[in-house]
Amino acid sequence: MQKDTEPQSGTWQEGSARANSEYIRHRITLDPITRLEGHGRIEVFLDDAGQVDHAYFQVPELRGFEKFSQGRPVEEMPQITSRICGVCPTAHHMASTKALDDLYKVEPPPAAKKIRELIYSAFVAEDHALHFYFLGGPDFIVGPEAPAAERNVLGVIAKVGVDVGKEVIAMRRHLREIVAMAGGKPVHPVFGLPGGVAKRITPEMQQQCQKVAAEAVEFAKFTLQIFEEIVLPNTEYVRLIVSDLYTHRTYYMGQVDEQNRLNFYDGKLRVVKPDGTEWKKFGPAEYLQNIAEHVEPWSYMKFCYLKPIGWKGFSDGADSGVYSVAPLARLNACDGMATPLAQNAYERYVSTLGGKPVHHTLANHWARVIELVYAAERLQELANDPELTSEHVRNLPTATPREGIGVVEAPRGTLVHHYQTDEQGFLQHANLIVATQQNAARIAMSVETAAKGLISLDHMDDGVLNKVEMAFRAYDPCHGCATHALPGSMPLVLRVHDAKGKTVAIVRRDRNGDVKRD
Amino acid sequence: MPTKPKVVFYWCASCGGCDEAILDLDERLLEVAGAIDIVFWPVAMDFKRKDVEALPDGAVFAAFINGAVRNSEQEEMAQLLRRKAKVVVAFGSCAQLGGIPGLANLFSRPDIISAAYLEPLTMDNPDRVLPSVHSRCNGQELELPVFQDRVRALDQVVEVDYYVPGCPPMPRIVYNAVTTLLGSELPPKGSVLAPNVALCEECSRKDTKPEKLSFTEFKRPHQVLIDEKLCLLAQGLLCMGPATRGGCDAVCIKGNMPCTGCGGPTSHVRDQGAKMLSALASLVEGKEPEEIERTLATIPDPVGLFYRYGLPASLLQAARQNQTRAA
Numbered sequence: 001m002q003k004d005t006e007p008q009s010g011t012w013q014e015g016s017a018r019a020n021s022e023y024i025r026h027r028i029t030l031d032p033i034t035r036l037e038g039h040g041r042i043e044v045f046l047d048d049a050g051q052v053d054h055a056y057f058q059v060p061e062l063r064g065f066e067k068f069s070q071g072r073p074v075e076e077m078p079q080i081t082s083r084i085c086g087v088c089p090t091a092h093h094m095a096s097t098k099a100l101d102d103l104y105k106v107e108p109p110p111a112a113k114k115i116r117e118l119i120y121s122a123f124v125a126e127d128h129a130l131h132f133y134f135l136g137g138p139d140f141i142v143g144p145e146a147p148a149a150e151r152n153v154l155g156v157i158a159k160v161g162v163d164v165g166k167e168v169i170a171m172r173r174h175l176r177e178i179v180a181m182a183g184g185k186p187v188h189p190v191f192g193l194p195g196g197v198a199k200r201i202t203p204e205m206q207q208q209c210q211k212v213a214a215e216a217v218e219f220a221k222f223t224l225q226i227f228e229e230i231v232l233p234n235t236e237y238v239r240l241i242v243s244d245l246y247t248h249r250t251y252y253m254g255q256v257d258e259q260n261r262l263n264f265y266d267g268k269l270r271v272v273k274p275d276g277t278e279w280k281k282f283g284p285a286e287y288l289q290n291i292a293e294h295v296e297p298w299s300y301m302k303f304c305y306l307k308p309i310g311w312k313g314f315s316d317g318a319d320s321g322v323y324s325v326a327p328l329a330r331l332n333a334c335d336g337m338a339t340p341l342a343q344n345a346y347e348r349y350v351s352t353l354g355g356k357p358v359h360h361t362l363a364n365h366w367a368r369v370i371e372l373v374y375a376a377e378r379l380q381e382l383a384n385d386p387e388l389t390s391e392h393v394r395n396l397p398t399a400t401p402r403e404g405i406g407v408v409e410a411p412r413g414t415l416v417h418h419y420q421t422d423e424q425g426f427l428q429h430a431n432l433i434v435a436t437q438q439n440a441a442r443i444a445m446s447v448e449t450a451a452k453g454l455i456s457l458d459h460m461d462d463g464v465l466n467k468v469e470m471a472f473r474a475y476d477p478c479h480g481c482a483t484h485a486l487p488g489s490m491p492l493v494l495r496v497h498d499a500k501g502k503t504v505a506i507v508r509r510d511r512n513g514d515v516k517r518d
Numbered sequence: 519m520p521t522k523p524k525v526v527f528y529w530c531a532s533c534g535g536c537d538e539a540i541l542d543l544d545e546r547l548l549e550v551a552g553a554i555d556i557v558f559w560p561v562a563m564d565f566k567r568k569d570v571e572a573l574p575d576g577a578v579f580a581a582f583i584n585g586a587v588r589n590s591e592q593e594e595m596a597q598l599l600r601r602k603a604k605v606v607v608a609f610g611s612c613a614q615l616g617g618i619p620g621l622a623n624l625f626s627r628p629d630i631i632s633a634a635y636l637e638p639l640t641m642d643n644p645d646r647v648l649p650s651v652h653s654r655c656n657g658q659e660l661e662l663p664v665f666q667d668r669v670r671a672l673d674q675v676v677e678v679d680y681y682v683p684g685c686p687p688m689p690r691i692v693y694n695a696v697t698t699l700l701g702s703e704l705p706p707k708g709s710v711l712a713p714n715v716a717l718c719e720e721c722s723r724k725d726t727k728p729e730k731l732s733f734t735e736f737k738r739p740h741q742v743l744i745d746e747k748l749c750l751l752a753q754g755l756l757c758m759g760p761a762t763r764g765g766c767d768a769v770c771i772k773g774n775m776p777c778t779g780c781g782g783p784t785s786h787v788r789d790q791g792a793k794m795l796s797a798l799a800s801l802v803e804g805k806e807p808e809e810i811e812r813t814l815a816t817i818p819d820p821v822g823l824f825y826r827y828g829l830p831a832s833l834l835q836a837a838r839q840n841q842t843r844a845a
Contacts, residue, residue: 027658043658043660045656045658053656053658054655054656054658056655056658056660058660058662060589060591060662060663061531061588061589061663062588062589062630062631062634062649062665063531063588063619063622064619064622064625064630064631064633064634065619066633066634066637066638067622067625067629067630067632067633067634068619068621068622068624068625068630070625070633071624071819071822072621072819072822073738073818073819073822075738075739075740076819076822079778080618082533083533083535083617083618083619083685084533085533085534085535086532086533086534086535086536086537086538086539086686087533087534087535087538089533089535100740104740169544169545170544172544173544176542180769182773183773184769184770184772184773184775185688185769185770185773186538186542187535187538187539187542187686188535188685188686189773190770190773190774190775191773191775193739193740194740195740198739198744198773198774198775199746199773199774200746287640288639288640291640292640292641292642293638293640293641293642293643294642294643295635295641295643295647295648295649296647296649296655297647297648297649297650297653297655297660298649298650298653298655298660298662299649299662300649300662300665302634302635302641304640307640307642311642394743396740396741396742396743397740397741418639424818425738425740426818426819429637429639431638431639431640433640
């Protein structure tokens, strides 16, 4: 970071410059990459044969929450940390609130836990549905090889019917209204307090939850049907899912209940090995023994790995500590789903893909739909729970605070908030392990593998661009982008530079999906 | 047929919540999008910086920019969009006032970097590797934007024409702001495109606010069971309602938690935090300096409370910057 002490850009020694002229590296920059929550870019270097030498997935941004949270009253952390991500604010708010329970050693009343999980289920369902229809969906509902002009939300609608688009908008709104009703507002809710929630659910509110939950279950079933009827019969797409271009054999982490079934809100973290057997199962407090972070100078992103196995670079296999989180990883880490429709879908997923664990990155999309079914079913269970309307939604904390850890499964994977405070509850230290960090190494590998398999100086057409993008989109697209009103393929530009930065080729894809090479 | 006005949505140091706020227009988004020609919106469609660079200066009607300015890339983008757009709108708390990430201005850049890459409990970084503006990996040169010393509100970097407040702005405010700008007459430059009333005025608990509030101590929200009907200030909780611009329909209070001030000040107030502090000081029950001090000492984290969203744009920060300059 220290600008003055950095090696100067362009300080290639003459000798290395000469060497480089013999071995010309070309460089492709995808900046900014798309359908990603936040900023990102991919740098691809080609060798003199025009083949990919290396590819880097870079995150150019830092805001520094760990530092400026220090000195804040810890009860404010659920609202401060939700600003880490406005797409999944409810995940940060919830992990933070659970860290406060632990910090004050206060158990929320049963109704408060149910209200929290109700809000959380509505949030997960909304988030997953948006992704399926508007972000990842076009790639496989329409098809990765479809003309770019059709590979977008309009193409999805053309395939599944105009009314579905309207339904998705309405469903998203209804689910977000539940979060707003119980938590103030959908972006940056305010319900979380140590020992419970700020507001009770009235019988009137419960009725609305029941109505929306019933719609959500039907909607989830319908979404699953679309996947199974449109995507799965397409052998070409299934071949792509299982191809080596999108496959890495890593460890997987996800939160499970006592019967090892997936749980978004609470439980233990279970990690399975690349062969699918359990590596470890541990409670939130033991995350420190199991997760560590690695820094690379070329990204502001930190790369997580399994501490006892160690950082062995960007490689997969049982000897590398690289692991993955999010839908694919969660379904690998659990033994099944806690609701009937989701369990059914999970079994079909496992048998179709040849058993567990599933190492195919693109299977994240299918896993996400199965999780959508679970979230909707769970929402309905909670909405129908008579205890939901109890007036007892808070237990006041009495213990002296010192240290607390909270874990939830965010839509994109395991999320850990860990706070240390003084005796008055002012924050001294915050440690935050967010989902994307834990996928960062595997994403970097996925992008490089896809780039190596697909890109060369002679192969930079639209299909190539899209398939490289698909390598990261499966993990971490922006859930809030590219919705209904803004059809069109993602315009992209690839600039190919030589080692000194001189542009040697530009490939453009415009909004109509036309690809031109200048 | 007149062409549709070109519009840009861009994000700087932000969380994505402002982009979600645009999506939360829901069905009305179709109407808005139909009236404009969106030429750049990285999160949703046109990602090419080069395309923006290729537009003639002033070709864009309005650039809605959310997020604060934290690094060199964001500064460059703000300047580029300023050149291209007739109207620049600071969208959301971070762009308007600096936002929650603006609290980082309480700390130095090396301390922030250290907290992120050296101090975390899970960090394994024996060689003290830090993200670098220039680095070399496998003999290949890689670059990152410069993480700057301070967080700045958008108008501390480029000239801003209008402001849309909120963290994030509520759909109703977004809709009104956009349709106002698309209307036949632009509002006066510098306008905040939201109702110019204190939040208390629209609060559903307004009628329970006592004629004369008085405090002997302030409570923290986790310490008390919060009554769902009664004015939060009357319950001893620090609600920023009196010093905060409304228009959001007081939704946080409907969630039974205090307003934290994301709407920023009304136009009658220069500094939101100073306004709140003076309002509270005048309501302390005791009138002796020690009594006042004892009561005010029960306010936890005054800077983080009164300047939660507005530290970079505050008088406090201006004073500090002047001091630095003088020194």
